[in-house]
Amino acid sequence: MIDQLSRPRRNRRNAVVRGFHRETWLGPEHFVYPLFVHDRTDVGDVPIVSMPGCSRLSFDGLLTEVEGARADGIGAVVLFPAVADALKTRDAAEAFNPQGLIPRAVRALKAKFPGLVVITDVALDPYNADGHDGLVADDGRILNDETIAVLCKQAVCHAEAGADIVSPSDMMDGRVQALREALDARGHTEVGILSYTAKYASGFYGPFREALDSAPRFGDKKTYQMDPANAREALREVELDEAEGADIVMVKPAGPFLDIIRRLREHTTLPIAAYQVSGEYAMLKAASQNGWLDERRVVLESLLGIRRAGADVIFTYYARQAARWLAEGVKP
Numbered sequence: 001m002i003d004q005l006s007r008p009r010r011n012r013r014n015a016v017v018r019g020f021h022r023e024t025w026l027g028p029e030h031f032v033y034p035l036f037v038h039d040r041t042d043v044g045d046v047p048i049v050s051m052p053g054c055s056r057l058s059f060d061g062l063l064t065e066v067e068g069a070r071a072d073g074i075g076a077v078v079l080f081p082a083v084a085d086a087l088k089t090r091d092a093a094e095a096f097n098p099q100g101l102i103p104r105a106v107r108a109l110k111a112k113f114p115g116l117v118v119i120t121d122v123a124l125d126p127y128n129a130d131g132h133d134g135l136v137a138d139d140g141r142i143l144n145d146e147t148i149a150v151l152c153k154q155a156v157c158h159a160e161a162g163a164d165i166v167s168p169s170d171m172m173d174g175r176v177q178a179l180r181e182a183l184d185a186r187g188h189t190e191v192g193i194l195s196y197t198a199k200y201a202s203g204f205y206g207p208f209r210e211a212l213d214s215a216p217r218f219g220d221k222k223t224y225q226m227d228p229a230n231a232r233e234a235l236r237e238v239e240l241d242e243a244e245g246a247d248i249v250m251v252k253p254a255g256p257f258l259d260i261i262r263r264l265r266e267h268t269t270l271p272i273a274a275y276q277v278s279g280e281y282a283m284l285k286a287a288s289q290n291g292w293l294d295e296r297r298v299v300l301e302s303l304l305g306i307r308r309a310g311a312d313v314i315f316t317y318y319a320r321q322a323a324r325w326l327a328e329g330v331k332p
């Protein structure tokens, strides 16, 4: 008999005892489902090659997909537009066209699903001929304050169409306060701001940029998105976003930045969101399709890890599938 007072395995002896002290849980109430939408009339849903299972949806496809997601228990979606080449300009004016793709999609969704929480992306890259999140000067610099003026018009346009939450993903300085003031000035005091607070210049956005044909036409996004080497800078960003009136703060990508989620959790009382981005989805999908990983287990484990790190909300392309697996009783 080994003299062993402390035996952690006693608390793992069976499912009931393990259930006593499970610290983290996962449910569809935690998920936001990102959806790509287009308004071409010549095609229906267009599959995204590097994101098997995801498509650029037609309006009909969008309504069908959201109906299914609702049935699976998903309460919130975030929309991204696949904008026609001809509408991409250097001033990104299509971003605040009240008859544009996103305002029309928001109106269609809110008419059919009044209780659905609709989040819109505030950034210029899908509309910008240069593929950057901000306006580009002749010498190639990304203009901060000039961009913010356009973002404010975009956010007000989305709010006017019925968006519940606007979500600036552009990383310009000072945009949260400017958006708050612009929304309030138009009476949209109830529209929330979910800020991409610590958004890193990551290689994991590749499939998303393929989906929207929104890759930067020159250079990279390192003068506005954060250096993946940095953690303290994320704390500086969260202090600013909090002071500027953000309602929810986000870390993106999620999986490679779990320590940042934890640091933010310990630094702010605001709810925290994390984005399991397109490249994270593509990795999990590709390995699963090859039979190299057990998809249900690893996807739920990855989402549970994001929650354990401290995220309240998770943006994930797996939202519907994960919700269904959880309903079937699969345990991460």
Ligand code: PBG
Binding pocket: 121, 123, 124, 125, 133, 169, 170, 204, 205, 206, 207, 208, 209, 276, 277, 278, 279
């Ligand atoms: C751009 C934006 C990006 C994503 C969301 N908003 C890409 C980028 O910054 O280049 C990426 C999401 C994903 O990869 O799933 N404003």
